[in-house]
Amino acid sequence: MKIHVIAVGKLKEKFWVDACAEYVKRLKAYAKVTVQEIPDRDPAKSGGEEGARRIEGKGILEALPEHSHVILLDVGGKQLSSEGIAARMDALMLSGVSDITFVVGGSGGVSRGVYDFADEHLSFGKITLPHNLARVVLLEQIYRAFKISRGEPYHK
Template identity: 50%
Template sequence: MHITLIVVGKLKERYWRDACAEYIKRLSAVAKITLLELPDIDSARVGGVGCAIQKECDHIVSVLPDNAYRVLCDIQGTLVSSEEIAELISSQQVQGHSHFVFIVGGSYGVNEQVKQAVDARISLGRITLPHNLARVVVLEQLYRAHRIIAGAPYHK
């Protein structure tokens, strides 16, 4: 299995990088992990929030692989449990998908262009998470999903 995590912005603080590195290390035992960090766009430098969103989203769409099952983490997406994330991955594997892409947009969110380019939109909850934390949560949930699929006790 191959998992690509596409994120907007870089992690500046060491504790976020360390948390992500830990889950990437754990996941790398069961999957090939690719992290694509795309630059976040300063809205003040490009003519406003709308222009920043468009530039970030153009970049996201430009790096989406055609042959992957693409999942957008979106507060307006379907609210899912850890078990449902595991079921999503498992059912898509049965259908022949071996490459999964998870997308965490920038602080302004994403536009319809990205929403239309994905196969599924999931919500990590109805709360707004800083995208640094969302990245950690996505990686942890992917690791948890693999443990659930394997029948391991981690998810309890």
């Protein structure tokens, strides 16, 4: 299984970097995991919010691996429990999907092109998370999903 995370913005604070690195390390027992950062754009220098989303979106679309199942983190997406995420990933794998890409947009969201390209939209609820925290939560939930699917202790 290959898991890709494409995220807009660079993790600047050490605690975010360390948290993500810890979950990527834990995930190595279950999947090949890559995390790719797309530079975020200043709307004031990119023709406004829409211009920033368009430029970031182009970077996201160019970074997507071919033939990968794309899941966009989206506040309006489907809300799943941790068990639901595990079941969804299991269903994808059982259907022959061996490559999943999760996309974490920037603070201004994603372009219409990225939104429409995604195979699925996943929400962590109606709350707004900083994209740095959303990346940590995503990696933790992917790790938790593998643990749940294998019946291993971790999920309580």
